[in-house]
Amino acid sequence: MEQTSKVDASVATATTTQTADAAGGAIGRTRVGTALVPYASQRVAYWYFVIALALFGLQLLVGLWLAASYAFTMPQGLENALPYGMTRAIHTNLLVLWLLLGFMGGTYYLVPEEAQREIYSVKLAYLQLIALVGTGVTAIVGFLFGWTQGKPILEIPVPLDFVVVLGALIFLFNVGMTVLRGKKTAILGMLLGGLVFLALLYIFGMPFYRNLTIDWYYWWWVVHLWVEGAWELVTASILAFVLIKVTGVQRKVVEKYLYLETALFLFTGLAGTGHHYYWIGAPDVWLWVGAIFSAMEVLPIIAMVIDAFLTKRHEGYVIKDKVVWTFCMGTAIGHLIGAGVWGFAHTLPQINYYTHGSQITASHGHMAFFGAYALLNFAMFWYAIPRLRGITRYKPSLAIGGFWIMSLAVIGLGLAMAVAGVIQVYVERVLGQGFMTAQLHMQLWFKVVMFFGVVLIAGLAMTAWTMLKGRQEDSTEVEAVEIV
Amino acid sequence: MVNRNAFFIFLAGTLISLAIFLGLTWDTHRQVNALTHADKLSEEVVAGKHVWAGKNCNECHTILGFGVYYAPDLTKVYKRIGAAGIKAAVLQPEVTFKNSIRHMPNLGVTEEQATQLVAYFEWVSNIDNNDWPPQDRQAGQSAAQRRLEGSAGLSAGAAAFKEKCMGCHSIGGAGGSIGPALDKVGTKFDAATITKLIGDPPSVVPGSRMPPQTGVSAADRQAIAEFLAQQK
Ligand code: HEM
Ligand code: HEM
Ligand SMILES: [Fe+2]
Numbered sequence: 197m198e199q200t201s202k203v204d205a206s207v208a209t210a211t212t213t214q215t216a217d218a219a220g221g222a223i224g225r226t227r228v229g230t231a232l233v234p235y236a237s238q239r240v241a242y243w244y245f246v247i248a249l250a251l252f253g254l255q256l257l258v259g260l261w262l263a264a265s266y267a268f269t270m271p272q273g274l275e276n277a278l279p280y281g282m283t284r285a286i287h288t289n290l291l292v293l294w295l296l297l298g299f300m301g302g303t304y305y306l307v308p309e310e311a312q313r314e315i316y317s318v319k320l321a322y323l324q325l326i327a328l329v330g331t332g333v334t335a336i337v338g339f340l341f342g343w344t345q346g347k348p349i350l351e352i353p354v355p356l357d358f359v360v361v362l363g364a365l366i367f368l369f370n371v372g373m374t375v376l377r378g379k380k381t382a383i384l385g386m387l388l389g390g391l392v393f394l395a396l397l398y399i400f401g402m403p404f405y406r407n408l409t410i411d412w413y414y415w416w417w418v419v420h421l422w423v424e425g426a427w428e429l430v431t432a433s434i435l436a437f438v439l440i441k442v443t444g445v446q447r448k449v450v451e452k453y454l455y456l457e458t459a460l461f462l463f464t465g466l467a468g469t470g471h472h473y474y475w476i477g478a479p480d481v482w483l484w485v486g487a488i489f490s491a492m493e494v495l496p497i498i499a500m501v502i503d504a505f506l507t508k509r510h511e512g513y514v515i516k517d518k519v520v521w522t523f524c525m526g527t528a529i530g531h532l533i534g535a536g537v538w539g540f541a542h543t544l545p546q547i548n549y550y551t552h553g554s555q556i557t558a559s560h561g562h563m564a565f566f567g568a569y570a571l572l573n574f575a576m577f578w579y580a581i582p583r584l585r586g587i588t589r590y591k592p593s594l595a596i597g598g599f600w601i602m603s604l605a606v607i608g609l610g611l612a613m614a615v616a617g618v619i620q621v622y623v624e625r626v627l628g629q630g631f632m633t634a635q636l637h638m639q640l641w642f643k644v645v646m647f648f649g650v651v652l653i654a655g656l657a658m659t660a661w662t663m664l665k666g667r668q669e670d671s672t673e674v675e676a677v678e679i680v
Numbered sequence: 681m682v683n684r685n686a687f688f689i690f691l692a693g694t695l696i697s698l699a700i701f702l703g704l705t706w707d708t709h710r711q712v713n714a715l716t717h718a719d720k721l722s723e724e725v726v727a728g729k730h731v732w733a734g735k736n737c738n739e740c741h742t743i744l745g746f747g748v749y750y751a752p753d754l755t756k757v758y759k760r761i762g763a764a765g766i767k768a769a770v771l772q773p774e775v776t777f778k779n780s781i782r783h784m785p786n787l788g789v790t791e792e793q794a795t796q797l798v799a800y801f802e803w804v805s806n807i808d809n810n811d812w813p814p815q816d817r818q819a820g821q822s823a824a825q826r827r828l829e830g831s832a833g834l835s836a837g838a839a840a841f842k843e844k845c846m847g848c849h850s851i852g853g854a855g856g857s858i859g860p861a862l863d864k865v866g867t868k869f870d871a872a873t874i875t876k877l878i879g880d881p882p883s884v885v886p887g888s889r890m891p892p893q894t895g896v897s898a899a900d901r902q903a904i905a906e907f908l909a910q911q912k
Contacts, residue, residue, distance in 0.1 A: 265750070272774050275783040280750050281739020346733025348747045382683065404733075406726050408804060409716050412746055413708065448683065455686035463693035466701045475812035476744045477715045478708045483810075485704060489697070550814055553745030553753060625814045630850060630857030631752040636781055 230586040232679065235308035237315035240322060242584045244301025245577050247329055248294040249660045252570070255290035256656060258283055260649045266635075267642035282339045285351045289339070291565065292349070293332045297325075298573035299430050300367060303387060305580045306437045307371055311378025320370045327363040331356050347411075349419060350401040357402050364395040382451040383433045386458060390429025397421050409477040416472045423564070424465040424493060424535075429458050431527075431572045432500070438524060438579050442517045445507045453503045460496035468493050471543045475552060483545050490543045497536040504528040519595040519677055523575035526599055530567020534610070538563050550625050555617035555638065563610040571603070574659070581663050582679055589669045589676045594662040601655030608648035616641035715808045728800025731793045740784070743804065745812060751784065756816035758805040760847030761858065763798045764891035769858075770794050775889050776858060837907025840900040844893060851911065859890055866912040874905035 231239050265280050304321055308314055315321060335352045338344070344351040352360065368391060375384050401418040405411035436450045470486025504524060515521045538560040542551040551557065582590060616638040623634035669676045712718070732738065738747040743754050757766060768776045771794055773784035789797070811817050846855040849862045869877065873884055878901045881888035896904070 269781050270783060272783045272785075275785045276774075279736065279740065279785045279787075281736050281748060284748055284750070285736075285739055342736055344736055344739075346736050346738055348738055351736075351739075382687075404730075406729070407712065407716055407718060407721060408729065408744065409712055409807060410709075412744055413705075413712075415746070452683050452686045455683060455690040459686075459690035459693040462690075463697045466694070466697035467704075469701065470704070472746075473708075475809045476746075477712065477807040477809045479704075479711045479715070480810070481704060481707070485700065549810075549812060552812065553742040553747070553749060555749055558749060628815055628854045630855060632780055632782065632857045633850075633853070639781075 232583045232586050232588065233305075235314050237318045237321075238305050238308050238580075239584060240315065240318055240325070241301040241305035241580055243322075243325060244297050244304065245581060245584075246664065247325070248297040248301065248573065249577070249656075249664070251290050251294035251297070251332070253653070253656060253660065255287055255294065256649065256653045258287045258290065260646060260653070262287055263642050263645040263649055267639050267646060278340070279342075282342060282344075285339045285344060285348075286336050288349050289332070289335060289351060293328070295565075295569050295573060297328065298576065299391075299427075299434070300324075300328075302434050302573070302576040302580070303367075303371055303391070303430075305576070305584075306387075306434065307374050307384065308378075310381050310384050310437065311375050313374065313378040316370050316373035316377070320366050324363050324366040324370070327359055327366070331359045331363065347401065347415060350415065354402060357398075361395070361398065364398070368392060368395060381447075382454060383436050386429055386436075386454055387433035390426050390433065394422060394426035394430065397426060412476050413473065413478065416469055420469045420472055421466070423568075424468060425462060427569065428461040428465065428496075431569065432458055432461070434576055435500075435504075435524065435527070435572060438520060438575055439504070439507055441579065442520045442524070443507050443515060450507075453499075457496050457499050457503065460499060461493075464489050464492040464495065471548070474545050474548055487544050491540065493543075494536045494540050497532050501528045501532050516680060517579070517677055519592045519599075520575055520579045522596055522599050523571055523578055526603060527567065527571035527575055530563075530571050530603065532567075533607075534560065534563030534565070534567035538610070538614075550621050551617065554620045554625075555613050556621065557617075559610045559613035559617055562606060562613065566603075566606040566610075574599075577663060582677075585664075587666070587668050588679045590666055591669050591674060592677045594658060594666065595677075598655050598659030598662060602652055602659065605648045605652035605655055609645050609652065612641045612644035612648065616645075717803070717806050720803055720806070722799070722803075724796055724799040725803045728793075728796035728798070728803075731789065731797055732800060735787045735789060735793075737787075744807070744809060751782070753813050754801060754804075755807075755809070755813060756805045756818075757847075758798070758801040759818075760816055760856065762844075762847070762891075762893070762895060763802075764893065764895075765848060765858070766798050766801060767794045768889070768891045770797060778889070780857070835903070835907055837903035837905070840896070841904045841907055844896050844900065845904065848890075862908060863911055866909045869909070871902075871905040871909040874908050875901050878904065 231242075233239065261283055262280070265283070270280070304315060331352070335356055338353065338356075339351065343353055345353050345357075368388075371388060371391065375388060397418050400414040403414075405414065432454055436454045439445060440447055440450050466489075467485055468490035470482040471490035473482035473486055505528075542548050542556055542560065578595060582588075619637050619641070620634045623629050623637055624631055732743075737754075740748050740751040741754050742749060745753060745755070761769070769784065770787070770789045771791070773786050777784050841851075845859075845862075848856045848858040849860065850856060851861065851863055853861075855861075865874070869884070877884040877888075877890075878893045878896055880892055881890040893901075
């Protein structure tokens, strides 16, 4: 294997001065235990990733149950014992938990390489993982008994909220100290900014609000400002890191786009929150502000896709890691379809009046979360996990096959929900027939959702197995991904 | 730093949008009391909101369009099926929705909690939310009502039926599904029987699951009954 020559300038100079340091030598060339990472503390990321994958699997199994509840009539006794809503709370909470664990693992993986020093405290990193996973498990068991705050997506009861906040504070402290004592890069600044913003927003979901309108007003400060604000910063930073690594494109260029894109994300996304304030009893000015700013939310996403493609064309670099590259492109395009196109489709008040709170919303939720955040996490997993396992060469076919199976399954699932949504809007809201009459016509499409759900589970099983158990490929005859 | 300009663009864009956002947040707080009739936000309404949260109603239903899409939106449920309908739904869901394709669990709501929930739904139904949802539209007519009008013509009886009964019953496919469709009810009952049934359903259909519609005036009962008796 040849020595890498495409490490970007700043990192390369830093490593030459650092090779003798306890942390190891040139980027990616030294084994720490079995892992192939420059800094030993990066290994904590592994457990974050493994648990995230397991929780994702669980989320999907619960998802099948949800779709079945729509597709078939559940007997009254079952509905009494395990109300639909509690299983649905498990589905969405697992989603948020595994995505956040993925982001945190990703952060722990990239921060040492960026800051060029070990994580401030590996113990704290594990402590925080235990606190969060423990809270998650407690919350989910609690849901089965109806112990919640009663707010969709933010169901976790207040006492557990405090543990979450504590976990977040430990995380921010740990990452913050590492960055403070190490090298400061634009990627780190943006990442840390996004994480602090994310944590702050969570607080607005915690109180009990007497007025329902105000309640939803601040609920969206968490939900919208997360997915269309803070998380965009976090994922843009992670994507920038991975793109620099797999394409060797100049850091300067990536950083410039990072600033411009996040500028656009926040410029449109903050005031864009208004697209949730059309029908809640807030002033009418939101109809204008929400429509105009949220319609513009598509622009940074388009910019991101163009930027990702240019990375390849412009620099003329050979993409060494085909797998990570596929997932990077996938998340850029998935983001565009799920958030950009599907989001734009129902963001104007004239349309939202009819689609608000229907299966159209659920369709968008699936396509956007998967495209923008699940695939992004997978890009990071596929970058980090082979290195953490000490794999230097592997066959890409199963990994790329997994990408296609999962992505097409989610598109199928999202389209089936969208068809159900169109039926719902037409029958219930245009024709004015009863809610249940519409649901009756939609049942078929939830059977289709179940079908694609099974395909998705198969795709994930294959991906997780390849990622965690796939073998080193030593034969040079075989085309393989080279980890350099 | 080469990327200084890019960084300032980032900062400026963010701050401008943040300023608009926070300014409008202030404006929302200023206007929200009037828009939601906060003067009517009594302790009983708040108690109802606690029941709503404690029983996880929002994990199956939407309200103001947010929450879960498994069960009907309840923003205007008070106007749609009235206090008696709400109580029938929450106190005895296994009876009220016996024949439905989807069941609502019995959540052990007490009579007192049901009353608080009704107060809560009544308050919510008066929030000035630009007349959402479309199926319960007040200004102009909801789609269901327009269809009924197209098929039945606007007699006094049809008008009262639309207002008082259509949340639970349908005619010509338009309307709710808690109660049976009434397209052919004229073949079953005459006007006098229907008048009696409205105020006291079990006196006509023993064991009827329909809550007595005590809020309907005698004149309206009469008009509705005459209208329905023609549905054959
Ligand atoms: C990656 C980014 C995004 C994610 C993960 C995401 C996810 C979601 C989810 C889960 C909901 C449903 C929340 C609920 O009521 O339970 C939602 C609602 C919505 N999203 Fe997004 N979204 C994203 C980006 C966008 C963008 C860019 C737009 C517009 C251009 C958009 C437009 C909307 C609208 C209009 C609704 C409200 C639907 C309704 O009225 O029921 N979203 N989004
Ligand atoms: C096995 C595959 C899956 C199935 C069968 C499935 C099914 C469902 C169903 C039936 C709902 C309920 C919608 C409602 O209550 O009205 C739901 C909600 C949701 N699911 Fe999934 N799901 C699956 C996978 C996923 C994946 C991969 C993601 C994200 C990456 C996801 C994210 C969500 C979100 C965000 C919601 C809440 C949507 C909203 O509030 O609008 N699900 N899912
Ligand atoms: Fe949004």
